Amino acid sequence: MSADPISQLKAALGDAKVLTATDKIQDRRHDYWVVSHIRDRLGAQGPAPACVVRPATVADVQTVVKIATATGVPLIPFGLGSGVVGGVITSPNAILLDIGAMNATRSIDPENLLATFDAGKNGLEAEQEVAALGLTTGHWPQSIAVSSVGGWVATRASGQFSTAYGNIEDLIYSIEAVLPDGSLVTLGKAPRASAGPDLRHILMGSEGTLGVITGVTLSLRRAAEKQAVSAFAAPDMRTGFTFQRELVQRGWQPPVMRQYDVRESKRLHEAAKDCTVIMVHEGPAALVDVERAAAFELAASMGLTALPDTIVTHWLGHRNHVAGWDEILSRNIVADTVEISASWDKIAGIYDSATASVAQMPGCRAASAHSSHVYRSGLNLYFTFAIQKDSPEELEAAYFEAWKRIMTATADGGGSMSHHHGIGRVRREYMIRELGPEGASLLRTLKGALDPKGVMNPGVLIPDA
Amino acid sequence: MSADPISQLKAALGDAKVLTATDKIQDRRHDYWVVSHIRDRLGAQGPAPACVVRPATVADVQTVVKIATATGVPLIPFGLGSGVVGGVITSPNAILLDIGAMNATRSIDPENLLATFDAGKNGLEAEQEVAALGLTTGHWPQSIAVSSVGGWVATRASGQFSTAYGNIEDLIYSIEAVLPDGSLVTLGKAPRASAGPDLRHILMGSEGTLGVITGVTLSLRRAAEKQAVSAFAAPDMRTGFTFQRELVQRGWQPPVMRQYDVRESKRLHEAAKDCTVIMVHEGPAALVDVERAAAFELAASMGLTALPDTIVTHWLGHRNHVAGWDEILSRNIVADTVEISASWDKIAGIYDSATASVAQMPGCRAASAHSSHVYRSGLNLYFTFAIQKDSPEELEAAYFEAWKRIMTATADGGGSMSHHHGIGRVRREYMIRELGPEGASLLRTLKGALDPKGVMNPGVLIPDA
Incomplete structure (x- = not known):
């Protein structure tokens, strides 16, 4: 007869990595979803997990996953807890797998512009480490200071500079993950392959339901030679959209391109009476110069008026502040x-x-x-x-x-x-509309094949039949 | 008792779509893989399929797939037959599903830069139709005149202009496909989503083993305002690689960037004594000008010498010629x-x-x-x-x-x-080295979940356990 999951975990990993003290497990009941915070304030706290496991190695993660699958106990991966859609809500019998202690930078390779991080690596620390070598991940989610590299992959994240630099799927070189059967895969070994389905895309956006991401290699960029900004007032949203469309469809790609409606424009600059379009241009100096000139020329031809650069520089300086x-x-x-x-x-x-x-x-x-x-x-x-x-x-x-x-x-x-x-x-109940009944069924088939016992983060992402 | 597969197909689709005449089935024994041609010349022709089905509609494809799965008969999708790695080899009991008659252009949308094609659409015809509206797919495989849009997806194709425009996965907006259970999915409905795994990536590169692609929507580009070329001689391959790396890592993205060793350079220009790097620059005129200038400046700083533009223009004019x-x-x-x-x-x-x-x-x-x-x-x-x-x-x-x-x-x-x-x-026997044993196992799991009877293009892509 096998012991209970907690005893098995402690026997396999040692007591120090398997936390059951009230304060430790209370701390990991949920992420940053506002509904969990509403419930907390009402004294309607959700249940704590049975234990919080803090693995130190990939082998530790494999051990935990194997125990969860063997015992049929829910396993809930937890990065740095910045999720805002309810991806982490625990149940009393669940194992909460806190990846936060796996936060090493494994390598930074300026020649190939590659950097490999443990999944629990803090995003801002990752960026600062590559920035010290004149490089950048190019990935700037608003949550960068409180989110993990593995979390970026698990949630299919985007950064503020995505219009030129792409979203997380455009930045990933390889993904290391433990599948629900405990096997360890490393997917991706070159800039591009035509070797069957791109299995990395099964893990991107899987939100802990199809495996545990343990390591990520990103394809970096060199820090841009030049950065410049521009800002314009558009009389209404439609005009602004047309301006953005025209600029991008002409072949320009400012990394940052944002358009605020009148209500939000007033938060950018108090005097705003129109919609606001802001851009950050980055790249080789000569490219930045011609791109910014093209933006001004197009704006003028469409009746948009230039606004002070300070609107953008102020945004750059304050863009990641959010009220608690x-x-x-x-x-x-x-x-x-x-x-x-x-x-x-x-x-x-x-x-x-x-x-x-x-x-x-x-x-x-x-x-x-x-x-x-x-x-x-x-x-x-x-x-x-x-x-x-x-x-x-x-x-x-x-x-x-x-x-x-x-x-x-x-x-x-x-x-x-x-x-x-x-x-x-x-969003889970709306997945049928997103994928169609047949697409949702395909997703359930994938889930059933990889995690037949349904232990991985149950209740998240996968729509009911 | 159900009838044999051919009788079922004829009953469901009508005789005209189910071909069993010797010349018709002999024509579809294989694709353009040279090994099949070697065998043909030796009189060691591979077997013809039991029948060739030419569906006219997506519903027809669903019918065929359901009959194949119900009867356990191998089903081999066939686009325009330009594959060169042995993706199509038939067996005497197989149904050859020839998509070539499904070749309509469903829509071209200049505002959103979207075009939807039947999977059997000829690539060059697709390009010519969007070009007539001032647009381009941006996808120029050497096979463009003899390959299909659906085949591009099924093989995870690349075009010659990929360095700026991306590979097929960067051009796809949505994919319509019939899964092995006969269900019809349409995956992708917006420029980007964070809604679980990107299921389109299961079909891209699936080579007929996981479903039949029936329709593809591509995200187009406007035709470039300007095209220019440049060419350089590099003393050896390593210097050329460093030059290319430096140019791209500085933030430049010429759509075409190619480097030929000395032996191949002689085919580009007879006098060649060095490696040759050629580029095509495209985009807004101002961008093309600064990019080309940057290439010349970098080349000079690294000791590469400029070559005549005519080397590149000649390549542009002859690039898709291949000997039979x-x-x-x-x-x-x-x-x-x-x-x-x-x-x-x-x-x-x-x-x-x-x-x-x-x-x-x-x-x-x-x-x-x-x-x-x-x-x-x-x-x-x-x-x-x-x-x-x-x-x-x-x-x-x-x-x-x-x-x-x-x-x-x-x-x-x-x-x-x-x-x-x-x-x-x-390449199938090498897939274990590509994915690792665990990655290969994941691919087999995917195959087993979607196609439990193993009817879809058996013998291709998926490595044995």
């Missing part, structure tokens, strides 16, 4: 951001319908959006909502109602319901 | 190209060892290489070999020996064994 949930929730306000994407012809309609729908909610204090990631065929929108209620007990329902309105407006408008935060729990 | 197999085989010569990729620090070693190893083969008439796809972290190599033997009976063994030498040199040197032709049959 407690500060907001204490005023009986629930707020969140919701990122979606769509083709150019659909984006303005989704903007209109989603913001209008949320604005109709009782207690709505804000319903706004900006775009932040641009492609040849479309772009994303990043909605912000804030709903004020009379009591904290009403916040959760208001939250899900606002999400429902944005998800529905997006799906009805023909967009994709998630640009880069992932699915977690909040 | 019969012309070569009739001289008792077997020749082929083998594309691999590796990081910058590994590529020169692989070049040296692979060409030296092939050159040692008795009867070797050519062992050379050029690079043609460049990335921040490395690049590809495209080996060419030609082996002359005394009799046609000796060619097949010489072929596999040359492949073995290049595959082994690549794997030993740390590269990936396929850049863009795919795996088919010739």
